[in-house]
Amino acid sequence: xxxxxxxxxxxxxxxxxxxxxxxxxxxxxxxxxxxxxxxxxxxxxxxxxxxxxxxxxxxxxxxxxxxxxxxxxxxxxxxxxxxxxxxxxxxxxxxxxxxxxxxxxxxxxxxxxxxxxxxxxxxxxxxx
Amino acid sequence: xxxxxxxxxxxxxxxxxxxxxxxxxxxxxxxxxxxxxxxxxxxxxxxxxxxxxxxxxxxxxxxxxxxxxxxxxxxxxxxxxxxxxxxxxxxxxxxxxxxxxxxxxxxxxxxxxxxxxxxxxxxxxxxxxx
Numbered sequence: 001x002x003x004x005x006x007x008x009x010x011x012x013x014x015x016x017x018x019x020x021x022x023x024x025x026x027x028x029x030x031x032x033x034x035x036x037x038x039x040x041x042x043x044x045x046x047x048x049x050x051x052x053x054x055x056x057x058x059x060x061x062x063x064x065x066x067x068x069x070x071x072x073x074x075x076x077x078x079x080x081x082x083x084x085x086x087x088x089x090x091x092x093x094x095x096x097x098x099x100x101x102x103x104x105x106x107x108x109x110x111x112x113x114x115x116x117x118x119x120x121x122x123x124x125x126x127x128x
Numbered sequence: 129x130x131x132x133x134x135x136x137x138x139x140x141x142x143x144x145x146x147x148x149x150x151x152x153x154x155x156x157x158x159x160x161x162x163x164x165x166x167x168x169x170x171x172x173x174x175x176x177x178x179x180x181x182x183x184x185x186x187x188x189x190x191x192x193x194x195x196x197x198x199x200x201x202x203x204x205x206x207x208x209x210x211x212x213x214x215x216x217x218x219x220x221x222x223x224x225x226x227x228x229x230x231x232x233x234x235x236x237x238x239x240x241x242x243x244x245x246x247x248x249x250x251x252x253x254x255x256x257x258x
Contacts, residue, residue, distance in 0.1 A: 007248050014247065026212075027258070030169055033208060037240040041248065124247040126134075126255065 012123035013044045018053035019127065023068050028056050031128025032074055039081035046122075047078070048115060049107070050089035054096060057088070057103040075105050089115055131155055132250035133165040134243065137257030138173035139188035140181070144257030145174050149191055151254060156199050164202040164246040165192070167235075171257060172215045175205040177232035189232045196234030203235045204242045 016035050022028045035047060049057055056072070063070040078086070086107040093099070093109065100109060110118065119125065133152055137144040152162050167174055179189040196203050205215055216224070217231040231237065247253045 007245070010248050012248055014244075026169065030209060034168075034240055034243060038244040040241065041244045043244070043248065124253050126247075126253075 007041045007043065011042070011044055013046070013121060014038065014124045014126070015046050015048060015119065015122040017048045017050065017125060017127040018056055019049075019051040021052040022056040022058075022061065022072065023063060023066065027128040028053070029069075029071055031126070032071065034126060034128075035078070035083060036074070036081060039083055042082075045083050046085035046087060046118070047083060048087045048089070048118075050092045050115070052092075052096075054088055054092045054098060054103075057086075057105060057107065058098065059102055059104050072104060078105070087115065087118070129155075130161045130163050130249065130251045132163050132246035132253040134253065134255040135165060135167045135171040135174060135257060136169045136255065138170035139179065141170075142257055145171065145188055145192075146186070148254070148256035149188070149195065151256070152201070153195060156195075156201075162199070162201055163250050164204055164242065166243045166246060167203070167205045168209055168240075168243065169257070170209075170213065172205045172210045172213050175203065175210070175215055175232050175235040176230045178230050179232070193232050193234040201234070205231070205235055205237045206243070207237050207239055210237050 018028060018031055020027045057075060061070050061072045087110050088107045090109050090111050133148050135145050135148045139145050155162055174189055181187055192203055195201055216226055216229040217237045218229045220237060221229040
């Protein structure tokens with residue numbers, strides 16, 4: 001029960017679900033912090049972006065005037081942390097007038113029902 | 129069953145901490161294990177001993193402290209979330225040059241690794257609050 005990257009040899013499927021806009025609340029930023037720290041535990045990690053969470057991946061975020069930290073470049077660093085399974089819900093993306101070209105990282109686009117199947121397979125789901 | 133508990137909202141505004149407490153208490157009384165309660169986001173505000181609700185209301189922080197004492201519960205406040213929101217233990221106060229600390233009895237401040245670890249070790253990770 002000590003701090004550190006020890007998983008005791010157990011690998012679980014962790015899914016992080018992001019469903020809120022990047023700014024306006026701290027959930028997206030603090031959710032990302034969990035993913036980055038969690039990477040040290042070498043689990044089977046996936047990230048899902050749905051509802052307003054798809055805006056977290058939008059290119060060209062400019063937060064200067066709002067005096068918020070633009071943390072969107074961190075999503076591009078996820079691959080270095082071996083977080084490579086990024087999923088965007090098709091319906092959420094389309095409802096917001098976005099396409100895969102609007103996103104700062106390559107993602108796999110899944111339908112609601114495909115995502116539901118994927119969620120069914122997870123051991124741990126954390127939603128932010 | 130081994131449970132991990134996550135509390136993502138502060139006390140009183142949301143009922144999440146109350147529900148998490150009731151769940152933890154009921155699970156322990158039924159003979160289950162609660163490996164850890166992890167406080168994240170505004171949930172870290174559950175861990176300040178300066179909380180002073182009206183006398184006829186439940187004392188959410190003290191209730192957690194008492195449950196921890198009775199059952200040896202591990203109450204962990206996320207350090208990064210705590211630093212943003214001014215939840216400080218004596219070590220952190222020293223390290224950050226603060227003139228006071230406010231961590232409640234039975235709570236400790238530690239890293240997000242503790243959340244991932246309990247997710248790995250528990251049979252079920254229960255998340256309370258948005």
